[in-house]
Amino acid sequence: SSGINAEYGGRGGTDTAREWGDVPGLGMVREVSCSGDTVLALTRDGGVWGWGNNEYHQVTSDPEMQITSPVQVSVPRGVPVRQVAAGGSFSLFLTTDGELYQSGYLLGDLLKDPTLITTGEKIREISAGLDHVAGLTTESHLIRWGKGQHHKLVAETENHIAEPTVWDEVTLSTVRCGPNKT
Numbered sequence: 001s002s003g004i005n006a007e008y009g010g011r012g013g014t015d016t017a018r019e020w021g022d023v024p025g026l027g028m029v030r031e032v033s034c035s036g037d038t039v040l041a042l043t044r045d046g047g048v049w050g051w052g053n054n055e056y057h058q059v060t061s062d063p064e065m066q067i068t069s070p071v072q073v074s075v076p077r078g079v080p081v082r083q084v085a086a087g088g089s090f091s092l093f094l095t096t097d098g099e100l101y102q103s104g105y106l107l108g109d110l111l112k113d114p115t116l117i118t119t120g121e122k123i124r125e126i127s128a129g130l131d132h133v134a135g136l137t138t139e140s141h142l143i144r145w146g147k148g149q150h151h152k153l154v155a156e157t158e159n160h161i162a163e164p165t166v167w168d169e170v171t172l173s174t175v176r177c178g179p180n181k182t
Helices: none
Strands: 016-023 025-035 038-043 048-053 066-073 081-086 090-095 098-107 110-117 123-128 132-137 142-145 161-167
Touching: 038 081, 081 123, 090 110, 090 123
Parallel strands: 025 081
Antiparallel strands: 016 025, 025 038, 038 048, 048 066, 081 090, 090 098, 098 110, 123 132, 132 142, 142 161
């Protein structure tokens, strides 16, 4: 790896790696998600660690704006996390029971601690772009919200979608976001 987070396995960009292995101080890491300046690591036991930019509390409610060493992210209820996604100024944490938590800043909402996002359905996969989110429900329907310019929310309009919205007209096997694409 290279770049500012190379010491801790960051690859830069909005990429996610799976099954990385042992990271000093964290133990066995099975997933890493990077935004432009924030890194989230998911350990094999469902723990979440983060470092990098914390300007909008993407990693922790601590007022420290730059976190130079991994700190444990506290997702409520102690439920193990299954997947992490680092967005432009926000982070997402998908639990093993299909609930979704968000921290940071997205569409005018600043969440200083991981907060449960009501979706109406259980979620099985999540992905984050610079300022938008896309995921799949357990029924393989697309769920999306965020800024919609350039039709990046797979919509007939470029309007922003403020709340998680399920689009059940199609079923998908997977979904991924780039900085400005879905």
